[in-house]
Amino acid sequence: MSAQMSRDDLLVKYPSLDRDIHRVDRLTDLFEAAATQGHKPVGQWKRRRDGREKFVVTGHVTYSPGARNHPRISDALDEARAQKRTVPEPDDLAALARLDYAHSNLSDRDRLSYDPDGYGLDEVYSIESRLHRHKLAASLHAATMGEPMVSVVLIDPNVPAVQPDMPLRWRNKDGSVSSSAATFPVGLGYSPKRVAELVMHFLASQCRWCDRADGRPDFGLLCSAGETVYLFPTCRNCRDELASFFADGDHGSTQSLDFIANDGDLHGTGWPADRRR
Structure with missing residues (x-):
């Protein structure tokens, strides 16, 4: 019986295992989509009630603002x-x-x-x-x-x-x-x-x-x-x-x-x- 592979070894052999299919992260999804679509999100960081900061998307990059x-x-x-x-x-x-x-x-x-x-x-x-x-x-x-x-x-x-x-x-x-x-x-x-x-x-x-x-x-x-x-x-x-x-x-x-x-x-x-x- 072959030895059990460590998590690091598994990720090297099967990189897709590193993806959490249950993850829901709108900001990450927006930036990942921007790599393909080009609609770059813009916004600002705001502090939440729990003390952590959250990036709030306020729009997307526009052309010729003037x-x-x-x-x-x-x-x-x-x-x-x-x-x-x-x-x-x-x-x-x-x-x-x-x-x-x-x-x-x-x-x-x-x-x-x-x-x-x-x-x-x-x-x-x-x-x-x-x-x-x-x-x-x-x-x-x-x-x-x-x-x-x-x-x-x-x-x-x-x-x-x-x-x-x-x-x-x-x-x-x-x-x-x-x-x-x-x-x-x-x-x-x-x-x-x-x-x-x-x-x-x-x-x-x-x-x-x-x-x-x-x-x-x-x-x-x-x-x-x-x-x-x-x-x-x-x-x-x-x-x-x-x-x-x-x-x-x-x-x-x-x-x-x-x-x-x-x-x-x-x-x-x-x-x-x-x-x-």
């Missing part, structure tokens, strides 16, 4: 919020912006050697990935059915129009149905920033702020508004002009605006997982 202080950006947000939007079918989300398992954080891909043409990520998936793929598909399907979730809205003329099957809330007075611009849900395994980066790369066509011939959308301005993140393609010159509004500190800090780069680096390195960049 956006409303800038007149042009504030007007652009009002205009964007007035537009009709709807979520395309999951197959269309994959075709338009590559919102699928291969491009998500769930695949946990390392950075690959840079190739300007990018990589074909249609791969043979392991059996272990089946559950994650099914959960991602379910979350995107829920978004098409109107389930509330964080979504990214690209403000660009290249965004395709979508004709929903039964958009009851968007029926016209005569009973007809109007087309709506596509919006992109942040499904399981995605962060708002990751969705925005994919949407920018595959769909952005011109700077929102100017009509310069060289106004390539090298950046995207992210602006949070509730559960929606608005994404404004921005050229290099306009990025500097928008940021200069906050330079003197009178309208907010220099960190008041959040931009993402649209330089092709992520595409060229195989869309690595957020934590592996």
